[in-house]
Amino acid sequence: MSSSTKLNSTLKTLIDSKQYEEALKHFDQQPGxxxxxxxDMAIKACTMLHDYKRGINILQKLSSNxxxxxxxxxxxxxxxxxxxxxxxxxxxFASITNKCNYSYTAMFKGLRSNxxxxxxxxxxxxxxxxxxxxxxxxxxxxxxxVANERAMRIGQKLIHKxxxxxRNEDIVLNAATYMLIKFGDIVNAxxxxxxxxxxxxxxxxxxxxxYIAKKMxxxxxxxxxxVNLVKNYAMYAMAFNVCAKLGNDRAMKIGNKLLDELPDxxxxxxxxxxxxxxxxxxxxxxxxxxxxxxxxxxxxxITYGAMLKGYVxxxxxxxxxxxxxxMNCDLDHxxxxxxxxxCAKLGNDRAIKIGNKLLDELPDxxxxxxxxxxxxxxxxxxxxxxxxxxxxxxxxxxxxxxxxxxxxxxYNINDQSEKCFKVFEEMKHHNIVPDESTxxxxxxxxxxxxxxxxxxxxxxxxxxxxxNKQQIQNALIDMxxxxxxxxxAKQIFNTVSEPDxxxxxxxxNALGLNGMGSEALNVYKQMPHNLRTEITEISVLNACSxxxxxxxxxxxxxxxxxxxxxxxxxxxxxxxxxxxxxxAEKLIDDYEKTKSPSFVMYMSLLSGAxxxxxxxxxxxxxxxxxxxxxxxxxxxxxxVILVSNTYSSLGEDEQAHDFRSHHQKKLxxxxxxxxxxxxxxxxxxxxxxxxxxxxxxxxxxxxLSRIAKELIENGHQFNxxxxxxxxxxxxxxxxxLMGHSEKIAIAFNFIQEPIPExxxxxxxxxxxxxxHAATKLIAKIRxxxxxxxxxxxxxxxxxxxxCSCQDHF
Numbered sequence: 001m002s003s004s005t006k007l008n009s010t011l012k013t014l015i016d017s018k019q020y021e022e023a024l025k026h027f028d029q030q031p032g033x034x035x036x037x038x039x040d041m042a043i044k045a046c047t048m049l050h051d052y053k054r055g056i057n058i059l060q061k062l063s064s065n066x067x068x069x070x071x072x073x074x075x076x077x078x079x080x081x082x083x084x085x086x087x088x089x090x091x092x093f094a095s096i097t098n099k100c101n102y103s104y105t106a107m108f109k110g111l112r113s114n115x116x117x118x119x120x121x122x123x124x125x126x127x128x129x130x131x132x133x134x135x136x137x138x139x140x141x142x143x144x145x146v147a148n149e150r151a152m153r154i155g156q157k158l159i160h161k162x163x164x165x166x167r168n169e170d171i172v173l174n175a176a177t178y179m180l181i182k183f184g185d186i187v188n189a190x191x192x193x194x195x196x197x198x199x200x201x202x203x204x205x206x207x208x209x210x211y212i213a214k215k216m217x218x219x220x221x222x223x224x225x226x227v228n229l230v231k232n233y234a235m236y237a238m239a240f241n242v243c244a245k246l247g248n249d250r251a252m253k254i255g256n257k258l259l260d261e262l263p264d265x266x267x268x269x270x271x272x273x274x275x276x277x278x279x280x281x282x283x284x285x286x287x288x289x290x291x292x293x294x295x296x297x298x299x300x301x302i303t304y305g306a307m308l309k310g311y312v313x314x315x316x317x318x319x320x321x322x323x324x325x326x327m328n329c330d331l332d333h334x335x336x337x338x339x340x341x342x343c344a345k346l347g348n349d350r351a352i353k354i355g356n357k358l359l360d361e362l363p364d365x366x367x368x369x370x371x372x373x374x375x376x377x378x379x380x381x382x383x384x385x386x387x388x389x390x391x392x393x394x395x396x397x398x399x400x401x402x403x404x405x406x407x408x409x410x411y412n413i414n415d416q417s418e419k420c421f422k423v424f425e426e427m428k429h430h431n432i433v434p435d436e437s438t439x440x441x442x443x444x445x446x447x448x449x450x451x452x453x454x455x456x457x458x459x460x461x462x463x464x465x466x467x468n469k470q471q472i473q474n475a476l477i478d479m480x481x482x483x484x485x486x487x488x489a490k491q492i493f494n495t496v497s498e499p500d501x502x503x504x505x506x507x508x509n510a511l512g513l514n515g516m517g518s519e520a521l522n523v524y525k526q527m528p529h530n531l532r533t534e535i536t537e538i539s540v541l542n543a544c545s546x547x548x549x550x551x552x553x554x555x556x557x558x559x560x561x562x563x564x565x566x567x568x569x570x571x572x573x574x575x576x577x578x579x580x581x582x583x584a585e586k587l588i589d590d591y592e593k594t595k596s597p598s599f600v601m602y603m604s605l606l607s608g609a610x611x612x613x614x615x616x617x618x619x620x621x622x623x624x625x626x627x628x629x630x631x632x633x634x635x636x637x638x639x640v641i642l643v644s645n646t647y648s649s650l651g652e653d654e655q656a657h658d659f660r661s662h663h664q665k666k667l668x669x670x671x672x673x674x675x676x677x678x679x680x681x682x683x684x685x686x687x688x689x690x691x692x693x694x695x696x697x698x699x700x701x702x703x704l705s706r707i708a709k710e711l712i713e714n715g716h717q718f719n720x721x722x723x724x725x726x727x728x729x730x731x732x733x734x735x736x737l738m739g740h741s742e743k744i745a746i747a748f749n750f751i752q753e754p755i756p757e758x759x760x761x762x763x764x765x766x767x768x769x770x771x772h773a774a775t776k777l778i779a780k781i782r783x784x785x786x787x788x789x790x791x792x793x794x795x796x797x798x799x800x801x802x803c804s805c806q807d808h809f
Contacts, residue, residue, distance in 0.1 A: 004033045011041035020045040024054065034061070036069045043075040052083040070096070074106050081110025101132040108138040117142040124154055133172045136162065140175035144182040152183050159188075170199070174206035181210025201232050208238055217245045221254060233269050236262070240275035244282040255279050259292070270296055274303045281310025286319075301329050308338045317342040321354055333369035336362065340372070344379040355379050359392075370396055374403040381410025401435050408441045412448060418684070420445040436469050443475040450483040450762045450789050451679035474502045481510020484760065484787040484794045493523075501531045509539040513794045515804035517547025524556070534564055541570035546793055548808050550578050565591075565598050572601045576608025577808060581617060584608070597628045599635055603642075610642045610649070618646040633667045640664065641671060644724035656724050675764045676741035680752055687748070690739040696748060703747040704738050710781050711774055719770040737770045742788060746778060758785040766791045772809065776801050 007030055014023035027034070027042040039062065046055035059076070066072055073096055080089035089110055096103050104127060111119045120142035131139060136158060143155035162176055173192050180189035193199075193207045204227050211220035220242045224235065231239075236258065243255030259276050266272050273296050280289035293299075293307050304327050311320035320342040324335070336358060343355030359376050366372050373396045380389035393399075393407050404427050408420045424442060427434065434442070439462055446458045459476070466472050473492050480489035489510045496503050504527045511520035520543035527536065537560055544553035553574045560567055568591050575584035584605050591601070602625045609617040622643050625636060640663040647656035664671070674689040687694060694700065712734075720733045727736065737743075742761050749759040767775075767790040779786045780801035788795045796804035 003030075004035050004038070007033045008035060008037045008041070011038055015041050015044055018048070020048045024049075024051075027058075036066050036072060039066060040069075040072050040075050043072065043079050047075070047079040047082045050083055052085070055079050055083065067095075070100075070102075074102055077103065077106040077110060081106070081114060084114065086110070086114055086116070099129065101129065101135050104129075104131070105134045105138065108135060108142070112138060112142065117145040121146060121151055121154055124158075131158070131161065133169050136172050137175040140172070140179040144175075144179035147182050155179050155183065170203055174203050177203075178206045178210040178213075181207065181216075182213055184214065186214075186216075199229075201227075201229050201235060204229070205232070205234050205238070208235065212238060212242060212245075215245075217242045217251075221246070221251065225254070233266060233272055236266055236272045237275040240272070240279040244275075244279040247282055252283050255283070267295070268297070270298050270300060270303060274300075274306050277303070277306045277310065281306065281313060284314060286310065286314055286316060299329065301332055301335065304329060305332075305335055305338070308335060308342075312338055312342050312345070315345070317346045317351070321346070321351065325354070331363075333366045333372040336366050337369075337372045337375040340375040340379040344375075344382040347382050352383050355383065367395075368397070370398050370400055370403060374400075374406045377403065378406040378410065381406065381413060384414060386410070386414055386416065399430070399432075401432060401438055404432065405438055405441050408438075408445065412441065412444050415448070417445045417448040436466060436471055439466055440471055440475045443472070443479050447475075447479040447482045449677075449679075449684060451677075451684060451760055452483050452485050452758075452787075453679055453682070453760075454684070455479055455483050455485070457682075470496060470498075470500065470503065474500075474506050477503065477506040477510055481506065481513055482789065482794075484514060484789060484796060486510060486514050486516065499527075499531075501533050501536065504531060505533070505536040505539055508536060508543060512539055512543025512546055513789075514796065515547060515793070515806065515808075517543045517549045517552075520544075520547075521549065521552055534562075534567060538566050538570050541567065541574060545570065545574035545577055546805065546808055548578070548806070550574060550580075563591075565595065565600075569598060569601045569604065573604040576604045577611070579608060579612045581605065581608065581612075581614075599625070599629050599632055602628075603635075603639065606639055606642050610646045613646060613649045615643075615646050615650065615652070618643045633669050637664070637667055637669045637671060640667070641724060645721060648724055649721035651721075653720070653723075653726075657726050660724050672765065674741045676745040677762045678745040678749060679760060680749060680756065685745075685748065687741045687744045689741045689744075691741065691744055694744075694748075696751065699751045700744060700747045703751050704743065707743070707747060707750070707778060708734055708738050711777055714777055714781055716774055716777050719768075719773070722768040722770040737774075740768065740771050742767060742771050743774065746775070746786065749784075750782065755784070758787065760787045761789070763788060763790045767795065767809065772803065772807075776803055 007026065010026055011023050014020070014026065023045045024042060027038060027045075039058065042058050043055060046052075046058065062072070073092055076092045077089045080086070080092065089107065093099075093103060093107050104123065107123060108120050111117070111123075120139065124139055124142075127135075139158055140155065143151040143158070159176060159180075162172065173195065177189045177192045180186075180192065189207065189210060193203065204223065208220050208223050211217070211223065220238070224231075224239045224242070227235070239258055240255060243251040243258075245251075255276075259280075262272070262276075273292055276292050277289045280286070280292065289307065289310055293303070296303055304323065307323055308320055311317070311323065320338070324339045324342070327335075339358055340355060343351040343358075345351075355376075359380075362372070362376075373392055376392050377389045377396075380386075380392065389407070389410055393403065396403055404423055408423050411417055411419045411423070420442065424434075427438075442458060446455045449455075462472070467476075473496055477489045477492050480486065480492070489507065493499070493503065493507045499507075504523060508520045508523050508527075511517070511523065520540055524532075524536065524540040537556065540556060541553050544550070544556070553571060557563070557567070557571045568587060572584045572587050575581070575587065588597075588601050588605070591598070602621055606618060606621045606625070609621060622639050625639055629636065640660055644656040644660040647653070647659060675686060677684050677686045679685075685694075691697070692701070718733045718737050723733065723736055727733070742763050745761045746759060749756055767788055772795070775786055775788065775795070775797045778784075779797040779799055783799050785799060786797040788797070790809075793805060793809060795809070798804075
């Protein structure tokens with residue numbers, strides 16, 4: 001045997017045994033013995049090692065004759081493709097005089113691995129030889145992947161070639177079947193599948209994969225059940241995924257049966273068991289998913305990801321963080337994204353600590369992930385850490401709709417909705433077109449601003465094709481309800497063909513907020529029982545409460561099987577507004593037999609006691625709140641104001657002042673300042689109580705004096721019970737009460753030229769008794785409709801001097 005032949009034999013043996021470095025070592029040590037065959041082997045070694053630099057050095061030694069060697073040309077195409085140098089692969093391909101199926105197969109495989117299926121179709125159109133089984137298989141896969149009109153046309157043309165060839169292998173038929181399913185041509189796909197003479201498990205996998213790609217999950221499950229062959233790993237994994245997608249009774253039954261009967265050879269397969277975890281988590285069977293997770297000996301990042309996602313999807317966020325902290329594998333950006341999401345959902349001290357630590361230690365390879373950093377923005381916004389959220393937002397290089405959505409949604413949840421306008425303008429500047437989710441967030445922004453004219457402006461910007469989307473319709477119903485425009489909300493509600501839980505809930509809440517309790521009750525009665533949720537039940541109880549519909553509220557409450565904290569709280573609020581304190585206290589006592597006390601329930605009771613001017617009950621309730629909730633100082637201060645107001649309502653001003661001063665010092669918190677916003681000439685303007693710093697103050701103050709004079713002339717008596725502090729020198733009851741922020745906002749509207757046809761105000765606190773009575777009279781005197789949305793509800797003050805709340809506030 002010659003030395004060259006011996007080298008060739010050695011190189012082939014090493015390549016076949018995947019000893020690529022050793023092969024190259026032998027090749028480099030014997031440069032004088034190189035032949036086309038040994039060069040071909042060396043190029044293959046470089047290809048497998050992805051060693052571009054070394055491969056180029058070998059290529060530079062090639063003679064013109066070697067470059068014309070067909071085997072070397074094929075190896076060069078594979079080398080360039082594997083090293084992501086597609087242009088040079090094309091150059092070599094173009095130099096081949098007599099192209100054959102081997103050269104096309106090399107190009108097709110390379111383009112497929114480089115994610116360029118369109119380029120495969122380009123070559124197909126230029127191809128002048130008959131494709132063999134390999135090129136046909138790759139061609140069908142490319143057409144299936146692209147699946148546009150051009151791909152469908154070429155794919156159908158290839159099908160005719162396939163029909164004319166009786167020697168087709170099943171692998172080709174499988175690829176053709178999958179392509180036809182991707183095209184939606186189920187009839188022909190099934191015909192091809194049935195025509196396969198020797199159906200093997202690959203055949204079944206191909207059609208099952210096609211069904212899954214077209215979301216035909218029931219058909220995929222039917223097929224799986226009828227396969228009589230020994231199933232492979234891929235088929236079990238697909239079956240578990242199909243069951244997870246369906247999630248119905250049949251899927252649960254089949255999925256659990258498959259898992260129980262899983263063959264021993266599959267029980268050590270990480271991919272199959274990971275698919276089973278995903279399925280069980282989708283079923284909500286978290287305990288079984290944990291059992292399978294413990295069985296997996298070689299857990300990888302995908303396994304941990306399935307568990308983590310399952311915990312997040314099942315709202316088991318503490319467990320998600322427990323798992324995340326104990327992972328012993330390299331984490332990818334998807335894992336960090338889910339961890340940030342879990343921290344955002346929890347928002348407790350532990351979550352804040354872990355979330356910030358993760359962000360500080362984020363690996364460099366994750367810092368370029370838009371999805372991960374967008375999730376971090378969302379998390380920080382949920383923590384109320386706006387400054388750091390904005391900082392992370394700025395470092396995201398490739399901002400997308402999700403990124404902008406996270407920032408805008410964050411501003412909404414942190415009561416800084418006005419900042420969303422600037423973000424929206426930035427999106428438009430960068431030519432980022434809002435999608436359905438972005439419009440939904442923007443609608444939420446305008447829901448918080450709650451000004452009718454502003455909301456109309458937004459709706460006029462939404463493209464018409466989005467207005468038929470149910471998510472948008474639900475958001476618009478909510479928006480119109482919150483800004484006091486019930487009629488547009490009703491119109492949208494009546495156009496929704498199949499209202500869902502959110503549709504009904506939004507409409508019930510819109511009617512309830514605007515004092516239309518009876519109509520809210522009718523919508524609730526129309527609602528299918530299977531769509532009723534805690535949210536809709538709370539909304540209808542609140543609607544009844546705000547409209548004085550006690551018996552109706554009791555009937556609904558008694559029908560509810562699971563009485564949650566919020567549902568019970570809504571009923572207590574209803575009793576308290578009707579001054580039925582014994583019933584309200586009994587409900588609280590019954591609730592606390594099995595559950596922790598709720599601050600909101602006591603505040604409802606205390607508010608009712610204040611409205612009933614019952615100082616004994618007020619003090620009793622407040623003292624109980626002090627003992628139950630000693631750490632909720634800011635909230636307790638709201639209770640202090642209610643008790644002080646109760647004393648003031650009976651003319652016991654000294655006791656009101658002493659009570660407030662004593663507890664304010666004890667709690668160490670400040671009273672929340674009253675703020676009001678109004679919209680004039682397209683701009684929203686804000687006022688604080690006793691505001692004298694507005695640019696229009698010199699005009700507002702004389703207008704306030706004119707309004708005060710008109711109120712007195714029409715019989716209004718300023719209610720001193722709405723003042724819980726001592727008057728300062730130079731102050732009067734009238735001057736203090738006329739300094740409330742909503743009255744300043746009303747006066748601001750009346751100094752405009754022309755005066756707006758209706759006045760709209762949003763307030764951060766509940767409107768006081770004096771402002772409520774005064775606004776009813778102002779609406780009648782000045783003949784203007786006035787809408788005030790306060791912390792609890794919306795008041796429609798009409799020109800006849802009435803309010804929509806009928807004084808239930």
